[in-house]
Amino acid sequence: MTSSSNAGMPLLAHRVESRELWRALGLTLVLFAVAWVVDREVYQRVSLPTVYDTDWGRLLRIMGFLPTWIALAVGIALAEGEDPARRARARHRGWLLFWGAAGSGIAAELLKLTLRRERPGPHDGLHVFRDLAERTFSSAGLALPSSHTMVAFGGAAMLARLYPRARWVGYALAAGCGISRVLHRAHFLSDVVLAAGMGWLVAALLARRWGRAA
Numbered sequence: 001m002t003s004s005s006n007a008g009m010p011l012l013a014h015r016v017e018s019r020e021l022w023r024a025l026g027l028t029l030v031l032f033a034v035a036w037v038v039d040r041e042v043y044q045r046v047s048l049p050t051v052y053d054t055d056w057g058r059l060l061r062i063m064g065f066l067p068t069w070i071a072l073a074v075g076i077a078l079a080e081g082e083d084p085a086r087r088a089r090a091r092h093r094g095w096l097l098f099w100g101a102a103g104s105g106i107a108a109e110l111l112k113l114t115l116r117r118e119r120p121g122p123h124d125g126l127h128v129f130r131d132l133a134e135r136t137f138s139s140a141g142l143a144l145p146s147s148h149t150m151v152a153f154g155g156a157a158m159l160a161r162l163y164p165r166a167r168w169v170g171y172a173l174a175a176g177c178g179i180s181r182v183l184h185r186a187h188f189l190s191d192v193v194l195a196a197g198m199g200w201l202v203a204a205l206l207a208r209r210w211g212r213a214a
Helices: 018-045 055-062 065-075 083-116 147-162 164-183 187-210
Strands: none
Touching: 018 187, 055 164, 065 083, 065 147, 083 147, 083 187, 147 164, 147 187, 164 187
16 A cells, blocks of 8 residues: 555544454344344345346445446545645545455455355255365355445445545445345345445454554
8 A cells, every 4th residue: 555745644533443343343243143044034025136227226236346446446546636745645545445345355255265155046045055175266156245245335434434424425325235235136134244244344454554644
């Protein structure tokens, strides 16, 4: 990541404390366990197969599309004027937002390869896990966690830290992205719940490490 010449100036609203991270992880695991129990019933009762046939549905889905966040990060990085310190700060913010989304996407793929739970559709809403020896390094057909949701929440969580007054815009769109994945029957509810919490944690860890200008 780039560093800013205005040394010591905080980029984020507050420092990320270790207990905040542990509380978030604990809450994520509790909610994940609850969602796991109701996964099949939600899959059978809650669906809207045409969700992505509408403009609003497509909008929600692309919140989990990494190039969406790249475009926003580039816009933020280029937003400041000619002052070198402000430009460096803007670039740093752009990098933080990019890695909030990209880092979450990378983590999602690694978690899929580790947890290896398949998508609900081929198994009528049952939890089925792929054997480690079968397509060991391919995440195709794996669903836990939802990559779209994790990218969306990683980006939204970093955006909320950079611009706290706009936090509900990003979180609302990220939540909509996750809900749309359940409505489309592409994911179990627990896929989305775990992705949301882990995306938030990825952004928080990045903010803890690089959230202040060098």
